[in-house]
Amino acid sequence: MSTLKQQIETLKKEKNAIILAHYYTLPEVQEVADFVGDSLGLARKAAETDADIILFAGVHFMAETAKILNPTKKVLVPDMSAGCSLADSCKAEKLAEYKAKHPGYKVLSYVNCSAAVKALSDLIVTSGNALKLVNQLLQDEKIIFVPDGNLGDYINRMTGREMILWDGACCVHDHYEVEQLEKMKAEHPNAIVVAHPECRREMLEKVDFIGSTAAMLNFISENDAREFIVVTESGILYEMQRRNPDKVFHTLYEGAPEHDCINMKKNNLENIYQALCDEAPELIMDEELRQKALVPIQRMLDLS
Numbered sequence: 407m408s409t410l411k412q413q414i415e416t417l418k419k420e421k422n423a424i425i426l427a428h429y430y431t432l433p434e435v436q437e438v439a440d441f442v443g444d445s446l447g448l449a450r451k452a453a454e455t456d457a458d459i460i461l462f463a464g465v466h467f468m469a470e471t472a473k474i475l476n477p478t479k480k481v482l483v484p485d486m487s488a489g490c491s492l493a494d495s496c497k498a499e500k501l502a503e504y505k506a507k508h509p510g511y512k513v514l515s516y517v518n519c520s521a522a523v524k525a526l527s528d529l530i531v532t533s534g535n536a537l538k539l540v541n542q543l544l545q546d547e548k549i550i551f552v553p554d555g556n557l558g559d560y561i562n563r564m565t566g567r568e569m570i571l572w573d574g575a576c577c578v579h580d581h582y583e584v585e586q587l588e589k590m591k592a593e594h595p596n597a598i599v600v601a602h603p604e605c606r607r608e609m610l611e612k613v614d615f616i617g618s619t620a621a622m623l624n625f626i627s628e629n630d631a632r633e634f635i636v637v638t639e640s641g642i643l644y645e646m647q648r649r650n651p652d653k654v655f656h657t658l659y660e661g662a663p664e665h666d667c668i669n670m671k672k673n674n675l676e677n678i679y680q681a682l683c684d685e686a687p688e689l690i691m692d693e694e695l696r697q698k699a700l701v702p703i704q705r706m707l708d709l710s
């Protein structure tokens with residue numbers, strides 16, 4: 407184990423700290439994490455931990471969710487600039503205006519949004535529970551879905567709903583090209599293709615399985631095929647390969663870090679170590695905002 411990893415382990419014990427990391431982070435970050443998961447798994451873990459400090463290696467909205475669920479705990483974010491294009495695409499002021507123009511509509515928000523947007527929402531979903539939760543809503547419920555237009559379109563098609571969709575997109579998944587998938591399929595004709603629902607509809611129509619990061623991992627472990635094309639951020643390959651050492655994985659753009667999520671990659675051993683030493687940067691949240699944002703998150707956790 408590298409010295410930095412050892413020092414992180416020592417600090418975690420000394421300070422009763424836990425590291426939660428998303429599957430898209432760097433392999434060495436996933437190695438020092440106590441729990442690695444998708445957004446739903448990370449929210450659940452954040453809700454149940456008894457650590458005094460939660461260091462969140464992911465992006466800002468995920469750390470906010472941890473703080474919303476754990477007001478008395480210190481939530482550390484190694485790099486406060488680690489944002490998310492989806493969360494950025496839906497500003498709370500714009501959503502408030504939109505809501506006012508659509509009386510009678512419920513706001514269903516993908517977890518990739520700010521605490522201020524959550525506070526305006528009736529229910530939060532993740533890519534891991536969206537279909538299940540939307541199917542539980544009344545058929546004639548009028549819904550505005552924010553911020554991911556691609557995920558919303560996928561939910562509409564799968565559930566037969568006609569939710570109004572916000573025009574937001576993930577700057578990583580929305581840029582994946584169908585032509586590149588066709589090229590990869592021609593090069594690997596026996597490969598099974600899995601994709602994240604943040605991809606565009608024309609991409610999702612060409613794949614064998616659609617699901618959250620955790621759902622893709624489970625699908626691959628349970629599938630007998632030996633080769634997979636993975637249409638999501640490349641960081642997930644670390645866990646896929648770890649769980650399935652005898653299977654072969656290709657990302658859509660092999661060896662091209664420009665197609666990765668730059669924000670997830672802002673977490674590294676150096677800034678994790680430093681954050682644990684300094685107990686900073688700490689995520690601070692206004693208590694009134696936190697209480698409002700908690701309501702739709704808690705609803706999601708209770709229903710899923």
Ligand code: 13P
Pocket residue numbers: 443444445446518532533534576602604617618619620
């Ligand atoms: P998951 O909840 O599937 O891990 O997705 C989070 C995310 O940001 C995907 O881009």
Ligand code: SF4
Pocket residue numbers: 465489490491492493518576577578579604639667668669670
């Ligand atoms: Fe946000 Fe996309 Fe990065 Fe996920 S991959 S955190 S949706 S920018």
